[in-house]
Amino acid sequence: MKTAGEIIKNKSLYFAKSGDTVFEVAKLMAEKNIGAVPVLSNDGKLIGIFSERDLLKRVVAKGLNPMNVKVDDVMTIEIMLAFEDESYEECLAKMKKAGIRHLPVVDKSNNLIGMLSLRDLMDISLDEKTEKIEMLHAYIYYRPPLEEKE
Known part of the structure; x- marks a missing residue:
């Protein structure tokens, strides 16, 4: 079963x-086609996450000008994290429980190493289930080779 660290290993990290x-x-989120970005302090520490929902609810719906509003003022600061050694199923359960679609991934020292999206986890889940179905299908319909008569 894949871990959060394995899933994000080859993904670029935008922040x-x-x-x-x-x-x-x-603009960054639109260019990179991503739904959320972690927000880092000047010394590189994770201080929040900014998502499409934050943009809609905290900026657009309130009539604020995105050119004048700092991300610090509208980001989500209560961050749920995924740890690099957690399974994708554990991460999926965290997302479901919290009603979120993105999880920052941290290493053992709590340093940000990537971001997981619900789509990432659903793709992994679908791949694993497809593989399991194929194995079960092969088991159920297995036909041993016919013995050749001499």
């Missing part, structure tokens, strides 16, 4: 920095 405007962050 926002404290002080960035919502416009800058939204």
Whole structure:
């Protein structure tokens, strides 16, 4: 079963920095086709996460100008984390329980190493279930080779 660390191993990590405007962050998210970014302090520590939901609920719905609003003021600060050695099923359970679609992944020293999306986890789940179905199908319909008569 794949772990969070294995899933994010070859993925690029995009992030926002404290002080960035919502416009800058939204532009990055649109360019990279991602739904959320971790927000890092000036010393590289994870301080929040900014998602499409934050943009809609905390900026657009309130009539704020994304060019003037700092991401620090509208990001989510109560962050749920995934640890690199957690299974994808554990991460999926965390997302489901919290009603979220993105999880920052940290290493044993709590350093940010990547981001998981619900789509990442659903793809893994689908791949594993497809493999299991194929194995069961092969088992159920196995036909031993016919013995040749001389």
